[in-house]
Amino acid sequence: MKKVLITPRSFRQAGDFTFKLLNENGFEVIENTTGKTLSEEQMIELCADVDGLLVGIDPVTERVMKNSPKLKAISKYGAGLDNIDIDAARSLNIKIDRAAGTNAVSVAELAVGLFFTLARNIVPVSLSTKQGGWERFRGVEITGKTVGIVGLGMIGQEVARMTSGLGMKILAYDPFVDTESDFIKEYNIEIKELNELISSADFLTLHLPLTDSTRFMINSDVLSSMKNTAFVVNTARGELVDEEALYKALSEGTIAGAAFDVFSIEPPGDHPLVKMNNFVLTSHIGAYTAEANIRMAQVATENLIRMLKEQSQ
Numbered sequence: 001m002k003k004v005l006i007t008p009r010s011f012r013q014a015g016d017f018t019f020k021l022l023n024e025n026g027f028e029v030i031e032n033t034t035g036k037t038l039s040e041e042q043m044i045e046l047c048a049d050v051d052g053l054l055v056g057i058d059p060v061t062e063r064v065m066k067n068s069p070k071l072k073a074i075s076k077y078g079a080g081l082d083n084i085d086i087d088a089a090r091s092l093n094i095k096i097d098r099a100a101g102t103n104a105v106s107v108a109e110l111a112v113g114l115f116f117t118l119a120r121n122i123v124p125v126s127l128s129t130k131q132g133g134w135e136r137f138r139g140v141e142i143t144g145k146t147v148g149i150v151g152l153g154m155i156g157q158e159v160a161r162m163t164s165g166l167g168m169k170i171l172a173y174d175p176f177v178d179t180e181s182d183f184i185k186e187y188n189i190e191i192k193e194l195n196e197l198i199s200s201a202d203f204l205t206l207h208l209p210l211t212d213s214t215r216f217m218i219n220s221d222v223l224s225s226m227k228n229t230a231f232v233v234n235t236a237r238g239e240l241v242d243e244e245a246l247y248k249a250l251s252e253g254t255i256a257g258a259a260f261d262v263f264s265i266e267p268p269g270d271h272p273l274v275k276m277n278n279f280v281l282t283s284h285i286g287a288y289t290a291e292a293n294i295r296m297a298q299v300a301t302e303n304l305i306r307m308l309k310e311q312s313q
Contacts, residue, residue, distance in 0.1 A: 003070075004304060005046050007032040008056035008077045010288060014297035025305050027052070040064060047071060052308050054300050055084070057284075062088035073307035077300045078103060078287060079154075082210040082237060095311060097303040101154040102295035103287035108158030110286045111205050111235045112166075114259035115142055117280055118203075118231045124277045140229075143167040148201030150194070150217075151208030151236070152177045159205060160187050173197045174208075199225050203233060210237035220245040223254055231257045235286045238264040247273050261286045 004027045011018070012031070022029055030050065032038055038046070038058040047053060047068040053060065054075045062085045065071060074084060076098035089096050117123060120139035128135050147163045149156045152174035160170050164187045173194045177184070184191065198204060204226065208214055218232065218241040226232075232255060234241055243264060249255050250273070259280035263271070266284055273279050287296065 001026060001028045002051040002308065003028045003030055003049060004052035004054060004308075005030045005032070005050045006054045007038055007043075007046075007058045008054070009035060009037075010293055011054070011056075011077065011297055013290075014293045018297045018301040021301055022305070025309075027305070027308075032058075044068075052304050054304050057083050060084040060089075065089060065092050065094060072311040073097075073304055075099075075300045075304035075307065077296050080209055080237065095307040097307060099296045099299040099303065102299050103292040104154040104158045106289040106292035107155045107207075107235050107286035108162060110261060110282070111155075111159055111207070111233050112162045114233045114235070114261070114280065114282075115147075115163075115203050115205075115231070118233070118257045118259050123280050142203075145169070145202040146171060146200055147203045147205060148173070148192075148197040149189075150174075150197070150204065150206050152189075153207060155235075156207035157183060159207065160189055164188070168203075171197045171200060195225065198222055199227070201230055202227065203231050205233040206236045206240050208236055208240070210239055215239050216242045218242065218246070220248065223249040226255050228253060228255060230255050231259070233259050235261040238262040238266070243271065243273060246279075247276070250276055250278050 004022060006029060019029055030046065040059045040061055040063060043058055043064045044067045047064055049070060050068065051070050052073045053071060054077055056077045060074060060083060065088050071094055073095045074089060079098050079100045081098060084096060086096060119142050121137035125137045144167060146169040149159055149170065149172040152172045163170055170187060170189045171192050172189050173192055177191060179191045220242065223245055246258060250258060257278040261282045262284055263281065268274055274281055
C-alpha cells in the first residue's frame with residue numbers, strides 16, 4: 001500500500017471525506033500530529049518512506065526530496081509554492097500541483113476587513129475602551145478612496161469585486177494581466193505601472209507570490225513615495241515587505257498604518273512592529289475559514305491522487 005503524508009494542521013477539520021477518498025484509492029495516511037509547522041529535519045524523517053505529500057507551509061527543500069526516494073507527487077494545500085523547491089522537484093521527476101483559487105474568497109475578505117480595521121482604528125479603540133477608556137478615535141471613510149491591488153490573480157480579483165461594491169476607485173498592477181479582459185472592463189479597473197499605483201493608492205494591498213524578484217518589493221523607497229495618509233495591507237507573504245523599512249515609515253509618519261496577516265518569521269517574537277498602535281498583525285488566518293478549509297482539502301486530495309496515479313502508469 002502506498003503511503004501519503006499530510007502536514008497541514010487544519011486538514012482534518014475539513015472532515016473525514018478526504019481520508020475516506022484516500023483510503024478508497026489504496027493509500028495509507030500519515031499525519032502531522034505535532035500541532036505545529038514541521039521543520040526541515042522533521043520533514044526528512046516523516047517523508048523518508050512516503051509516495052505522496054500533501055503539504056501546507058512546511059519546508060519541502062532539496063534535502064527533503066533527496067532523502068525521500070519513493071516521493072513522486074507533492075500537492076500544495078493552498079496556492080503559494082514558495083516553500084517548495086520547484087527546481088529540485090523537477091530534476092527528481094516529482095510532480096507538483098496546488099489548490100489554486102480555493103482560498104481566494106477567504107483571503108480577500110480578510111484583506112478588505114483589514115481595510116476597515118485600519119480606517120476606523122478598530123484595534124486601538126477596542127483596547128482603549130476595554131481598559132476603561134471612552135476615547136473617540138477619528139477614522140476615515142473607505143467609500144471614494146483608491147485601492148491599489150498589486151497582483152490581479154484569483155485573490156486580487158476577489159478584492160477588486162469587493163472594493164468595487166464599496167465604491168472605491170480600483171487601480172491594479174500585474175505584468176501578466178490581459179488589460180482588455182471583460183473582468184477589467186466590468187469593474188472599471190485601471191492598470192497602472194507600479195510606481196504610479198503606489199503613489200496614488202490610499203490602500204495598497206498585496207496579492208502576489210514570493211519570488212526572487214518580489215522579495216522586499218515594498219521597501220523604503222516605495223514607502224517614501226506613498227501618501228502619508230495611506231495604508232499597506234499584506235495577506236500574501238511576509239517577505240514581500242522590508243519590515244525594518246516599514247517600522248521606520250510607521251514610526252516617522254511616512255504612512256498612516258499597516259495591517260498584515262503574514263510575517264517573515266512566524267510568529268514574529270519581540271519584533272518592534274508588533275508593539276506599534278498603527279500596525280495590526282493577525283496569525284496567518286487568511287485561508288483559515290470553514291469553507292476554504294473544505295475546498296482546499298478536497299482539491300488538494302484530488303490533485304494528489306491524480307498525480308500518483310499518473311506517476312504509476
